[in-house]
Structures are given as C-alpha cells and as structure tokens.
Amino acid sequence: MLGRTANGLYWMFRYIERAENSARLIDAGLRMSLTRSESSEGDWDGVLQSAGVRELYDEVHDTLTSGDAIDFLLRDRANPSSVMSCIEAGRHNARMVRTALTRETWEATNECWIELKAMLAKKARAADMPEIIDAIKRRAGLIRGAFHGTMLRNEIFNFSRIGTFIERADNTARILDVKYYVLLPAVSAVGSSVDNVQWESILRSVSAHRAYGWVYDAELRPANIADFLISNGRMPRSLAYCYEKIVSNLGYLAREYSERHAAHETAEETLASLRSQSISDIMDRGLHEYLEEFISHNNRLGQEITDGYRFYQ
Amino acid sequence: MIENKGITPLAFDEMINADSSPRQPYSTYHQWYAGQDRNRLIAKSKEAENIFRKTGITFAVYGHADSSEKLIPFDLIPRIISGREWRRLAQGIEQRVIALNAFLDDIYHKQEIIRAGRIPRELIEKNDAFLPQMIGFRPPGGVYTHIVGTDIVRTGEDQFYVLEDNARTPSGVSYMLENRETMMQMFPELFHQNRVRPVENYPYLLRQSLASLAPPGCAGKPRVAVLTPGIYNSAFYEHAFLADMMGVELVEGSDLRVIDGKVKMRTTRGYEAIDVLYRRVDDDFLDPLTFRPDSALGIPGIMDVYRAGNITIANAPGTGISDDKAIYSYMPEIVEFYTGRKPLLENVPTWRCSEPQSLKYVLEHLEALVVKEVHGSGGYGMLVGPTATKRERAAFAEKLKERPGNYIAQPTLSLSTVPILVNKGIAPRHVDLRPYVLVSDKVQIIPGGLTRVALKEGSLVVNSSQGGGTKDTWVLED
Numbered sequence: 001m002l003g004r005t006a007n008g009l010y011w012m013f014r015y016i017e018r019a020e021n022s023a024r025l026i027d028a029g030l031r032m033s034l035t036r037s038e039s040s041e042g043d044w045d046g047v048l049q050s051a052g053v054r055e056l057y058d059e060v061h062d063t064l065t066s067g068d069a070i071d072f073l074l075r076d077r078a079n080p081s082s083v084m085s086c087i088e089a090g091r092h093n094a095r096m097v098r099t100a101l102t103r104e105t106w107e108a109t110n111e112c113w114i115e116l117k118a119m120l121a122k123k124a125r126a127a128d129m130p131e132i133i134d135a136i137k138r139r140a141g142l143i144r145g146a147f148h149g150t151m152l153r154n155e156i157f158n159f160s161r162i163g164t165f166i167e168r169a170d171n172t173a174r175i176l177d178v179k180y181y182v183l184l185p186a187v188s189a190v191g192s193s194v195d196n197v198q199w200e201s202i203l204r205s206v207s208a209h210r211a212y213g214w215v216y217d218a219e220l221r222p223a224n225i226a227d228f229l230i231s232n233g234r235m236p237r238s239l240a241y242c243y244e245k246i247v248s249n250l251g252y253l254a255r256e257y258s259e260r261h262a263a264h265e266t267a268e269e270t271l272a273s274l275r276s277q278s279i280s281d282i283m284d285r286g287l288h289e290y291l292e293e294f295i296s297h298n299n300r301l302g303q304e305i306t307d308g309y310r311f312y313q
Numbered sequence: 314m315i316e317n318k319g320i321t322p323l324a325f326d327e328m329i330n331a332d333s334s335p336r337q338p339y340s341t342y343h344q345w346y347a348g349q350d351r352n353r354l355i356a357k358s359k360e361a362e363n364i365f366r367k368t369g370i371t372f373a374v375y376g377h378a379d380s381s382e383k384l385i386p387f388d389l390i391p392r393i394i395s396g397r398e399w400r401r402l403a404q405g406i407e408q409r410v411i412a413l414n415a416f417l418d419d420i421y422h423k424q425e426i427i428r429a430g431r432i433p434r435e436l437i438e439k440n441d442a443f444l445p446q447m448i449g450f451r452p453p454g455g456v457y458t459h460i461v462g463t464d465i466v467r468t469g470e471d472q473f474y475v476l477e478d479n480a481r482t483p484s485g486v487s488y489m490l491e492n493r494e495t496m497m498q499m500f501p502e503l504f505h506q507n508r509v510r511p512v513e514n515y516p517y518l519l520r521q522s523l524a525s526l527a528p529p530g531c532a533g534k535p536r537v538a539v540l541t542p543g544i545y546n547s548a549f550y551e552h553a554f555l556a557d558m559m560g561v562e563l564v565e566g567s568d569l570r571v572i573d574g575k576v577k578m579r580t581t582r583g584y585e586a587i588d589v590l591y592r593r594v595d596d597d598f599l600d601p602l603t604f605r606p607d608s609a610l611g612i613p614g615i616m617d618v619y620r621a622g623n624i625t626i627a628n629a630p631g632t633g634i635s636d637d638k639a640i641y642s643y644m645p646e647i648v649e650f651y652t653g654r655k656p657l658l659e660n661v662p663t664w665r666c667s668e669p670q671s672l673k674y675v676l677e678h679l680e681a682l683v684v685k686e687v688h689g690s691g692g693y694g695m696l697v698g699p700t701a702t703k704r705e706r707a708a709f710a711e712k713l714k715e716r717p718g719n720y721i722a723q724p725t726l727s728l729s730t731v732p733i734l735v736n737k738g739i740a741p742r743h744v745d746l747r748p749y750v751l752v753s754d755k756v757q758i759i760p761g762g763l764t765r766v767a768l769k770e771g772s773l774v775v776n777s778s779q780g781g782g783t784k785d786t787w788v789l790e791d
Contacts, residue, residue, distance in 0.1 A: 004568050005578045095369065096544050098559040103368075110369045155581065257582050309581040 001100070003310035006159045008097035010311070013163035015090035016109070021171045022083045023136040025051050026073050028205035030129060033066060035197050043201075044069035049178045053079050070129070071106055075120040083136055084120050087113050100156045104146040112139035117186065158249040159309075165249075166302050169242035170295060175205050176229055177291040196220060204227075206237045218221055224289060227279040239294065243271040246301070253309075261308030266301045270294075315783075325469045325729045326741050337787055338395040341506050347413040347663065351738060354389065358734055361387050370491050372547045372777065382572050386782035387492060388733040389499065392744060392764040393507075396791035399760060402473060406463050406748060407756045408648060413480055413635045414752065415651035417457040420634060421447045431646050440640075441688070442557040442633030443691070444596065446603055449533065449621055452629045454526040454754065459591075460519070460626035461750040462486070462763075465658070467729040474661045474726065476745065478644070480636040481628060482593050485763040485783075487551040487747050490515060492785040493761070510760035516558035517595065523589045525628055530575070530623035531588040538562045538578065539571075540592040543608045552593050562587075566594070571614035576624045579716030589625040590615075596630045639665075639687045642721055661726060667718040676723040679706045680721045683715065699725055728773055731784065733766060743767045745775050746786065760788035 041064050046056040049071055060078050061068050075084040091113040098106055115135060124132055151157050179202050187295035199220040203209040206229065215232065216224040233240045247267045254260045282290045306312065328339045335343035361385065362752035365371075394402075413594035416598055419425055420437060427434050437443050464476040493512055498506055520537060527535035538716025541552035543565050556563035568578045569587070592599065598608040603616040618624045634640065640647075642663035648656040664671035664682075675682060679698045686694040696709040730741035748762035764784040765775035775781040 001581050002562055002564065002568050003581055004565065005562075006581045035418075086622070095549075098369075106369070107367050111367050114366065159581075201643050253581075259582065267398045310579050310583070313579070 001155055001159075002126055003312070005097050005100050006309050007306070007311035008093045009100060009159040010163035010305070012093035012097065012109075013160045015086045015093065017164050017167040018081055018171065019083045019086035019090065020066050020137065020140040021168075022051060022073050022081055022086065023133050023140075024207060025205050026083075026129075027068055027133050027227060028029075028201045028242060029069070030133075031204055032197060032201050039130075041066065046178065046201075047073070050175045051081055052083055052174055057179075067123075071123050074124060074132070084116060087116050102146070102150040102292040103145065104150045108139075108143040108146040112143060115139060153252075158252050158256075161249045162246055162305060165242040165245045166298060166305075167183060168237060169239050169246075170299050172206060172237050172239060172242070173291050173295050173298065175202060176226065177288060177295070179235060180287045180291065186298075199225060208235060208237065211235065223279055226283065230282065231274060231277070231279055233275075240271070240274040243267060243274055247271050250305075261304060263301055263304035263308050266297065266304055270297055270301070317791065323360060324727050324741070324743065325467065325472075326702050327729050327731045327744075328335070328390075328468070329732070329741075338393045338398070342391065342393060342503065345506060347502060352784060354734055355736070357499050358389055361389055364495055364498070368491070369550060370487070371550055377494065379777065383614070385488065385777045386768060388766055388768075388782050388784050389496065390502075390732055390734055390739065391496065391785045391787045392731045392746070392766075393787045393789065396789050398581060399788045402465065402658070402748070403758045403760075404562060405473070405475075405486065405656070406465075406750060406758055408652055408654070408657050409463065409475065409478065409644070410458065410461050410750050410752060410756055412644075412648040412651045413461070413478060414455070414457050417629070417632060417635050417719050418451065418455060419651070421631065422449065422451075423570055426647070426650050429650070431650055432640075432643050436639055436643075437634065440634055440637060442596075442631070442637050444631035444634075446616060447629070447631040452526075452619075453528045453622070453625045456752050457629040457632050458635070459523065459526065459629075459752055461752065462747045463750060465746045465748070466661075466726055467744075467746070468726055469729075472659075474659050475644070477641070478636045479747070480632045481595070483747065483749070484548045484551055484593075485747060485765075486515060487554040488783050488788065489749065489759075489761060489763045490554075492763075492783055496785045507787065509787045510735055510790055512759050512761040514642045516555060518751055518757055518759070519555070520559040520561065520589075522751040522757065523591055523625070525753045526625050527588045528622050528625045530621070535588040536561075536586065537591065538564045538587045540564055540590050540594055541568070542566075542594050542598070545675065546593075555591075566608075566610045566612055569612045569615075574618060574621060574623055576612060576615055576618050587624065591627045599626070599630060637688070638685060638721060659664055661723045664722040666720040666722060671722075672717045674714070675720075676710055679710060682726060683725055684720050684722045687721060697725070725773070731764070731766065733768065733782070733784075740770065741768070743773050743775065744784070761786045 025047050029044055032043040044066050045054065048057050048300065051073060053072070056079055057064070057069065057072050060072065062144060072079050073082055076082045077085055079085060091109050094101060094106060094109040102254055116139065119132060119135060147160065179198070199222070200209055202214050202225060208228065211230055212225070215228060228238065230239050232238045233244060235241055250264050252265055254264055328336060328343065355623040365384050367385060371384055376611055403564035416426065420443070426432050427437065460483060462479040462485065465473055466476050466477065467473050479728055489512055523537050524535045537559065538561055539552055539556040541549060543549065546552070553563055562578060564578050569576055570579070570584065572584055575586040576590065577586050594610050597605045598610040600611050600613060600616045601608045602613045615624065616630070619626055641660070642665050644660050645656050664675050666672045666675055675684065679696070682697040682698045682703055683782055684698070696705065698706065701709070728743040728745065731744050733742045744764050744766045745762055749759045751757045764786045765781050767773060767775045767776070767780070768782045769780050774781070
C-alpha cells in the first residue's frame with residue numbers, strides 16, 4: 001500500500017471519530033444546561049475546554065454564549081475540530097483513498113457529508129439540536145457499519161482502526177483531564193447535586209452513563225469513573241480498550257510486513273502500564289500528571305506510526 | 314405516440330423518422346417507451362441523479378472548494394447504434410488510430426511524410442506539442458497512443474465525421490461505465506429485450522493492454538499504476554475509478570521517485586518499482602527536469618528512465634502532435650500516406666487560412682463558418698459565424714487577415730439529435746459520440762462510448778462545462 005494511502009486512511013478515521021466526539025460533547029453540554037435553572041455559560045466553558053478549543057473560541061468571539069459555543073463546535077470552519085470541519089476533512093481523505101475503500105464505506109462517508117452539509121448550511125436553532133445530534137451519530141454509525149461489514153481484514157483495515165483508536169484515546173484522555181478537578185476527592189461539594197451533574201456529564205460525553213451503572217453501582221464515585229474510562233478493558237472508549245486495539249492492529253501489520261517499528265514498543269509499553277496500574281495509584285500520583293503524560297505518549301505514537309510506515313516520506 | 318416537435322428541420326434524428334415512425338435500431342426501445350408512465354420515468358431520472366451524487370461521480374470546478382463538485386446531468390434515454398453502423402465506424406476508427414501511431418513513429422524518426430512534401434515541416438517543428446526529446450526513441454511495442462477517444466459526429470443516415478482525435482489523455486470513460494451501470498440497475502428489462510454489447514470489461518481490457526506493453530527492463534509480472542495530478546483535478550473521480558476497477562495503485566507525483574534507474578512508489582514497506590504508468594498528467598508536467606521546471610505534479614528524472622527502457626508511459630509523451638488542430642486538417646493525407654487507402658471516416662472539411670485561396674473563401678463566407686484558433690481549446694478565441702453579429706464578424710475578419718496562419722475554418726454541421734427526457738415528455742437534442750480505443754499489439758474498440766448531449770434546445774455545444782449531459786450508448790448485436 002502507498003504510504004500516502006495509509007496516511008489518508010489513518011486521518012479519515014481520526015476525523016470521523018473526532019466529529020462524533022464533538023457531537024457527543026455538544027450533547028453532554030446541552031444536557032447539562034437543561035438540568036439547571038441559572039445561566040449555563042460556565043458549562044460551555046468546560047465543553048470547549050474538553051474539546052481543546054477554548055482558546056480558539058476566544059480568537060473568534062468576544063463573549064461566551066451557549067449559541068455561539070454550539071455553533072463553534074458544530075459548524076465553524078475556523079474550528080478544525082468542529083463537526084463539519086471534521087466531516088469535510090474525513091470525506092476529503094476518503095476521496096483521496098477511495099481505491100482502498102469498499103463502495104459501501106465510501107458511499108456512507110459521502111452521504112454523511114452530503115446530509116450534514118445541507119443540515120448545517122445555516123446556524124442551527126436550539127429546537128433542531130436533538131435532530132442534528134441524532135443525524136451525526138446515525139451517519140457516523142452507518143460509516144462504521146459499512147466499514148465493519150464490508151472491508152477486508154487487511155492492512156487497510158489496520159491503518160483505519162489505528163487512526164480511530166489513537167483519536168479516541170486522545171479524546172477520552174482530554175475529557176478526563178479537563179474534568180479532573182471534578183474527580184478530585186475530598187472537595188467540600190462532594191455529594192451535592194451539582195457535582196452529580198458534573199460527573200454524569202463526563203460519562204455522558206463518552207456515551208457511558210448507562211454502562212457505568214451496569215459495571216459499578218448506581219452511585220457515581222470519582223475513582224470508579226476514572227477507573228471506567230482509564231483501565232476498564234470492556235469499555236470501548238477507555239484508554240485500556242483503545243490501546244488493546246492499537247496493539248493488536250499494529251501486531252497484524254508487524255506480522256504482515258515482518259517488520260517492527262518504534263511504534264510497536266511505545267504502544268505495548270503504554271498498554272502494559274494501563275494494565276498494571278491501579279486507579280488508586282494513579283489518583284495518588286496525580287490524575288492530571290498521569291493524563292498529561294498519556295496524551296504526550298499518544299502523540300508520540302502517532303508520529304512513530306507516521307514515520308515507520310512512510311506516510312510522508 | 315412520441316411527440317416530434319421542435320426538431321430542427323435540417324437535423325437528422327436518430328430515434329424518430331420524419332414520418333414519426335421509429336428508426337430501426339430504436340424499434341424495440343420505442344415500443345417499451347410507449348408503455349411507460351411518464352411520471353415513473355421522471356422519478357427514475359431523479360433516482361439516477363441520486364445514485365450519481367452518492368457515488369460521488371462528480372467533476373470539480375477549478376478554484377473552488379469541495380462544495381462546487383458538479384454532477385454531469387445524465388439522460389436516461391439511451392443512444393442506440395445498430396451493429397451495422399458500428400462495424401462501419403469501428404473500421405474507420407481502427408484505420409485512423411493505426412495511421413496516428415504510424416504518423417507519430419515517422420515524425421519522431423525519419424519524417425518521411427515531411428520529405429514526401431505531404432506536410433509542411435514548420436507545422437511539426439514549430440509546434441509546441443512536438444517534443445524533440447522523443448526524436449529517435451521508440452516506446453515499448455512501438456505504441457504511442459495506448460488510449461484514444463475519437464470524437465465523432467453524425468449528420469445523416471450515412472454521414473459520420475471525425476471531429477477530433479483525442480490522442481493525449483482522453484477523459485470520460487468512467488461516465489461510459491457508470492451510465493451503463495445505472496441503466497442496468499434502473500431498467501434491467503431493457504437489457505433482456507435488446508441485445509446490447511457489453512462495455513463493462515473496459516477496465517480489464519485496459520489493464521491487460523497496458524501490461525502487455527511493459528518495458529524491456531521489466532522482469533516478472535508488470536506493475537501498473539495510474540498517475541493523477543491529485544484530488545483537486547477536475548477528472549480525479551475518473552482517475553480513482555479506473556485505478557480501482559483495474560485493481561492498481563493510484564499514485565501522485567509525490568509518491569514517486571527515481572531510484573536505481575527505476576520509477577518507484579513509496580509504500581508502507583518501502584519503495585517498489587512501477588513498470589507501466591497510465592498517466593493522466595500532461596506532457597509539460599511529467600518531468601520537471603525535462604519539461605516545466607515548476608511542475609510539482611511530475612517525477613524528476615522519469616524521462617531518463619523512460620528512454621532507458623525501464624518504464625512505459627501511456628500515452629507516450631509527445632503524442633499531442635497528432636491531435637493538434639493544425640494537423641487535423643491533414644488527417645486525410647496522413648491516413649492515406651500510412652495505410653495506402655482512402656480514409657473510411659471523413660474529416661470535417663477544413664479551410665487552412667494560411668493558404669491564400671482558403672483565406673479568401675473563409676472571409677467571403679464568415680457567416681456560415683466556425684473559425685477556430687489552431688492552438689486554442691475549450692471554445693476560446695473562436696467565431697461561430699451564424700450566431701455572431703455583423704460587427705463581431707467584421708472584427709474577427711481583421712484578426713484573420715492579420716494572422717491567417719493562426720486559424721482554421723469549418724462549416725457549421727447540423728449534428729444529429731437523439732431525444733432526451735423533459736418535463737413534458739421527450740424532445741430532440743444534438744449529440745456527439747466518443748468511442749474509446751485501446752492500442753497494444755492489436756486495436757480494440759469498445760462497442761459503445763460516451764454520448765454527450767447538448768441539453769439546451771437548439772444548442773450544439775455538448776461540453777459538460779457548458780450545459781452538456783451524457784447518455785448511455787448502446788451498440789446492438791445484429
């Protein structure tokens with residue numbers, strides 16, 4: 001496969017993952033603003049931070065309003081992580097690597113772009129938000145379905161999956177990092193209803209508020225939430241799950257090519273540490289420091305994959 | 314009964330005779346059509362548009378973002394050619410393509426046609442499309458034009474003319490294939506009732522044809538790749554489509570590098586050699602070391618690899634000299650010179666304004682002629698006499714007198730019509746035809762091609778950039 005094609009697949013799936021993630025963050029933000037009576041600007045501040053675009057927002061807007069924040073996350077081209085920017089970039093990459101995709105996968109991607117482009121042509125009204133969020137999730141689901149149902153399990157599949165999980169791990173780590181103060185124990189507000197909303201919003205932004213209840217008990221506990229999103233190998237957005245997938249896909253490539261790169265070491269080390277460290281160790285050492293280090297290792301892994309598989313040269 | 318209103322009285326309609334009966338090749342189709350519900354057809358037409366849009370069969374408009382990808386309108390009434398008509402066309406095209414290759418070989422070697430005084434020397438040597446780098450070099454298999462798209466127009470039952478020989482990188486073949494695919498999806502019954510010759514094996518034949526002309530330096534199974542200028546090129550969809558259908562890599566200049574005397578592509582496991590490159594990049598951009606130094610689309614040094622016999626480039630660089638407008642007017646002489654026979658397909662009569670007698674005729678008949686710049690394309694710098702104003706004609710006459718050698722003139726042809734589906738039923742529109750030809754050790758003409766149709770009533774302009782659409786083109790077995 002061409003290095004450029006591997007690069008296109010990797011980024012196509014990173015962008016689609018990110019689009020869905022931005023939509024989920026908006027969803028969580030909307031939910032939070034519904035559960036309180038006073039102004040919800042503070043919540044949107046948190047959402048923008050989780051999406052990693054708080055500073056970018058300030059470059060474009062003078063004040064923070066929920067309408068502007070939603071628009072910025074949803075359709076502003078000045079925000080490279082907005083849903084529409086990501087769908088466009090994902091589709092652009094898909095078009096470039098079209099020969100590597102099945103017709104079903106390509107068409108699902110193209111139709112996603114066609115529908116959302118029309119839907120997001122104008123600033124969305126609050127009343128339309130549920131429908132829009134739903135359409136984004138549905139379209140992303142259709143791409144995933146076509147991809148899983150029709151693609152050969154070969155190197156094309158591996159690079160696509162690696163892109164998905166590197167992006168997802170990054171997103172989950174960022175969400176936790178931005179909210180880590182909420183999870184810090186022994187804060188006076190623990191147990192108050194506001195806090196519960198904050199905790200739930202973390203779970204909601206990774207679509208895990210129901211699953212949490214199945215795995216742990218009904219009560220939201222900071223350590224359990226962190227455990228769920230970091231170490232729980234069954235939770236499809238947890239760091240451990242992402243790294244199991246990354247390691248297994250890199251493993252297929254290593255066997256197929258009879259060649260290992262620095263990326264293999266990095267991914268395996270990260271996975272080993274995710275498996276061995278208990279959540280209380282992590283919380284004791286400092287969740288923020290842990291996540292910061294994780295995010296930088298995850299970036300390094302992306303770079304090592306780019307170099308090892310000759311994405312650019 | 315099918316309405317027959319609005320046909321230009323002079324135009325030959327391929328479906329309906331003057332007495333409103335269907336022409337023979339269309340008789341089965343016509344009967345089927347008579348039993349169709351108009352609203353269902355219009356709904357089908359929208360369905361076809363959706364298929365094209367979701368498949369992404371689009372062409373880009375230069376200088377715009379993704380939002381300006383355009384669809385080429387597809388009309389669902391097929392253009393039907395009888396087996397007898399096709400045999401005649403195919404023989405004429407084959408003769409012409411053989412002559413084109415012989416001409417190119419001669420021009421880049423002994424230049425006997427010039428020595429024989431049949432073509433003026435300056436016409437070749439002062440032509441930008443002539444590449445001195447190709448002198449004395451014979452491409453693998455002696456083939457210059459691997460893929461040709463011969464544009465043909467019809468003006469009557471037995472009158473066919475070649476309008477252009479596209480011998481560089483003819484485009485549009487993906488539309489031929491997708492149009493057929495769409496028709497078969499929407500109207501399977503039509504393909505039971507009519508014996509339509511298949512076009513679907515084109516990608517297979519193309520790959521086979523390209524692989525059969527691997528260079529001498531190729532050991533083992535030839536590796537074929539399609540070279541595209543990239544995702545922003547207007548025909549990118551077609552490049553990706555062909556690579557996909559052939560099962561070969563779609564590469565860009567930045568993927569390729571000359572290493573150890575071979576052209577190699579950067580893969581996830583290192584550099585791998587390519588033997589045959591189907592390039593959809595113009596000559597000028599192919600090799601910045603040889604041609605335009607500012608080209609970012611090409612591969613530095615590929616011409617050296619080519620001349621050393623380590624890669625096949627399809628079509629060969631320098632083939633543009635054979636489909637130049639100035640050369641076109643000499644095609645009858647060229648065909649006769651190399652095949653020893655009169656051309657089976659006619660050229661559109663062409664006056665070369667460089668010749669005083671022709672210039673005099675053209676100036677006297679401007680209102681009936683189309684005058685084109687020799688090196689122009691896309692309708693620029695052109696005068697369409699019958700629709701131009703008196704003042705425009707007078708102004709153009711001055712330009713003509715100033716630089717007569719820069720112009721050729723042709724009569725305005727009354728192109729044949731085929732009906733298209735409109736809101737009120739069907740209505741005739743002018744069409745042309747581009748069959749696709751593959752050249753290896755044999756000449757293969759795909760039975761069908763791209764029919765372009767001018768969607769505007771009365772218009773003769775079939776170009777997709779100016780409101781043209783396409784039709785599925787059927788060649789019947791008979």
